Amino acid sequence: MSKGSNVLKSIVASAVALAFVTVPAAADTVVVTADHMVDVVNGKTVDYPAIFITDGRITGVADARTVKWGSDVKHIDLSGQTILPGLIDMHVHLDADPRLSGYQALGYTDSFWQAVGVANAKAMLEAGFTTVRNVGSGQFNDVGLKQAVEAGYIAGPRIVPSGYALGATGGHCDGTESLPPSFAGLPNPSVADGPEGYRKLVRTMRKYGAEAIKICATGGVLSRGDAAGAQQMTLDEIKAVTAEAHMLGMRVAAHAHGTSGINDSLRAGVDTIEHASLADAESFRLAKAAGAWFSMDIYDDDYILAEGAKNGVFPESLEKERQIGRKQREVFRDAHKAGVKMVFGTDNGGVFPAGQNALQFAKMIEWGMTPAEAIRTATTNAAEALSRTADVGSLAVGRYGDIVAVTGDPLTNVRLLEKPSAVIKGGVRIK
Template structure:
């Protein structure tokens, strides 16, 4: 029998049945880069894809008691992946405004943002920096069914040097701020990597250069030495963790690549040497090229420091030009938004910018599905809809390979076989 919209709500409350069959008019396969007609996806009781067939003559093996969800004239595709989010951030509380709230307030903000992110079609995210191990707490709450949210790969604290982008630079010496994420030597950073892993980090995030939203540093200045970043990379890789570095400036990007980092976040001032190093080392660029629009339009109202607005004006356009040049040079680019710098839940607004600055819609979607899964080191369970992968599905009312902005308004979302949103939401 077909599942009614009312019954979809029951699935949320009671969990997936023994098997669920999802059908639709079309399916976009990011690995093949093709849109296929009449997909039939059988989801097992573990929330994984049991089988996928397409075409009018498809005859899958469907259990007799399987529930059926017919989505009608839509295109479905794998659940989306955002490789750079900050779930515990609210951009409308920028600058000094955050000091008005207790520390645990931000955990609650993260719970709300996790739900928004999932409903937006992002079923997996990499959270690259939060205080107090908040992202680990939210991940655990999601996995145990207390709250709704995407699959989270947490970094816990983003680590950096004294006075750097990941340090609190907006206070005078008389204001003491706890800084468990700061070190100033190769051995100090090795110890930090071990500590973060101990408490739940699944990726290590490093502030390699200055940033936009930190108050006093230069956006492009290198803040860790080659010896320090090499120690971080060696320690993380030995422990089975990948390394993402926040890096706007050229020197910091290139030293990070020489040290073997896995992803460069922002990459605003990368040059031809950066492109060569990235390709030689197999690294990915994660470039948040929508942020500039939001920061310049809303930042002053939201309390962003004047110094930060000046830095964004200096670097925003250059970052987009670098994105286009990196794409043309064949650098691997994956989808990462820095959500939290603009509102979580609006992650998909970046797709149109990626297309505007050089990608095809197919490439942009692949950057947020199959390619992101590889960079996440989870290509065996997310990023595509083949047997064994999680049944993470997003539906849109049209062809996203022709209009990528359709991804901004998904009509239906499934995560691990569990219905997130029903048609007509």
């Protein structure tokens, strides 16, 4: 019996019996075969998988040595390769370019950033990230990109849009916080002050297509005029956001570097904490009690300090990164040891160039995770945090036929994910 056959049987027991000898042909049926498949749930490798995909969703998982298929079933042969579910990045900014940081961005018209988003969406998809959550964009660009991808106008991942990131006057999510007072009065659709103002913003985001809500509970690194750890939304304001969003069926992500902002966000029922740089033992306790997730972009420090000055990042921001970068990685290590649930979130597009998302996996291993654990953050964990386990996160019947392939074993060398050999979305080979 081949290695992993018992695992394979458990995967397919409810879907496709290994006793199959034929699979009914369909004009739109695809079968993907490879030498190996990563069972992301159990962290093991299964030999000779055959994944059947019809109308974009997986209809069968079987042993390629025991099944046959008709001539009108399209075969994608990934011999010599290992497949795993399409990857999920829970924190991206499609309509941004870190090489145009600081005031440089003001030199471009609003529609320029949607064009950037088209290129970034393609880059992330080709990098193996078949689903992304976009946590903050101007002009509802992420909603438009999602619509264009789904209508077939552009190539890109499955996008969970949030519209504008919501925050306080003068805070990290105030788009005019680095501009002089003479610019007062400009439209600022992401800003509110007081619980009722935030309730209306949540409703507005949902009205125009947001499927998740992003708030800025604390200051940030790349904003100029605030302290990264300073709380910027009150507990009552955060509670108003989460109550309204949850009532509307949306989950909430809180940008939160500082301890008090992290902890109040958790007390208010936020679903994911973004960055979590200065989380403490109380944060870990609150997160575990609430079932909340940490999304920690621990690769970013490398890029910001190496390329930020050249890219126009404010000197004040570079200094904040020097103060907070290593601390964030230490917190990541401690949170993982404490059993806090983790998802894969990178800030890709906003902080380092689009399509390089997978660089973070190696950092996660360096700071305490096993390769299997790191991969799980970008598959099953992320799908659960998105409340989309019926669609993405695993290679199982009913899920989308989203697959990434590498040449080698990612459970022993996670850096293979940085250069996938093939990407399939909905049964269609992209790369």
